[in-house]
Amino acid sequence: MSGIPETTSTRARGPYRTGRLRREQLIEATMAVFAEHGYAGGSIRAIAEQAGVSHATLIQHFGNKEGLLTAVLEEWDLRTVADGLSDVSGIEYFGRLPEVMAAHQHSRGLLELFTTIAAEASGPSHPAHRFIRRRYEKNLATLAGHLREAIAAGEAAPMTGEQIMVEVRLLTAVMDGIGLQWLLDPATDIEGAMTACVDRTVAAWQAR
């Protein structure tokens, strides 16, 4: 955020004057449209209309549709990471997962978008394939790190590296799967299910 070049003038110049605000506004509109129609189904023209600009302006900013997609995904990444749990660690971390998942209920569109893209991008030829893969790798690594911390702190019994991977994969799977079920049926009790899952999982870790 402090990478804005200082000039002799006090006014910010270059691509930062209207550009940054404009860009955020466009990303916002893109999120809305992709969230409603998916990536393949959301047209550049519809996004432009939503944002109140011409479709050519979008292409000017992001190059092509794929650029638009990755911009949105990166923005989403930043937000969810920022919302996340930077202050807790060890077992505490896992206890917070239910509320993190429950928070998704306030931004249905984004969850829908990410779920759709994650599935769409499972094919290696999809524009966002790399991005999604890396996100999952990073996510699994983060969870594994916290589990290792918990083990080191004596909050969980020792495990092999493979066991740790199985555990974090299962937790990730439940989060994705419950999110999908909630999208399909809003009556799904995300927090209740997640709490039951985490409680049982942590108990199993301690009892090992």
Add this chain to the structure above:
Amino acid sequence: MSGIPETTSTRARGPYRTGRLRREQLIEATMAVFAEHGYAGGSIRAIAEQAGVSHATLIQHFGNKEGLLTAVLEEWDLRTVADGLSDVSGIEYFGRLPEVMAAHQHSRGLLELFTTIAAEASGPSHPAHRFIRRRYEKNLATLAGHLREAIAAGEAAPMTGEQIMVEVRLLTAVMDGIGLQWLLDPATDIEGAMTACVDRTVAAWQAR
């Protein structure tokens, strides 16, 4: 399968002569294309090319693109149900889930297709939304039925209806989520993760 009308002639007539074989062949091609490009991304023209017919022929058979999609989903439904576990019940049923999931590894395309469609169709306006919702409802009901059987047989401790729903939702979530992770990273050990999950779940049911 025995619904073919008998005529005075020994030869089958009407829409069943070339029609049925043709139809299966077209559905096969549709599966392949949708599996690779998703629903929105897979074009009727591409499917037609794959099947060696013109795109107009496809529309003639299925009405429109949505008809093509539901035909594929119904076909997939029939196959996976047929593959399924009609001979086991109660706790046995859950013990078989890992191998059922592992079997998906032999038909990557179908898993990819269903995962993509399930996510795409989470929006209420999607053509396949109803189909997917019903499939999930049916699936959850089936799992819940087996769990109730297990409880009745004394293989699991008593639970309330809500607890049962949470349990089957969690199992379904794990299956969906692990499937997605395997699509993104084929090194994922589906069977190992599922086995660990089912073992722990069943143990928790018995210990309650």
Add this chain to the structure above:
DNA sequence: GTCTATAACCGGATAGAC
């Protein structure tokens, strides 16, 4: 930096010939 206009193309769907 942003917009309009336009080119070149692809998508689903229909009409009519064979």
Add this chain to the structure above:
DNA sequence: GTCTATCCGGTTATAGAC
């Protein structure tokens, strides 16, 4: 039943005006 020809709307991308 299947094909060719065609319509119409949407998509990316570029060129150039303001």
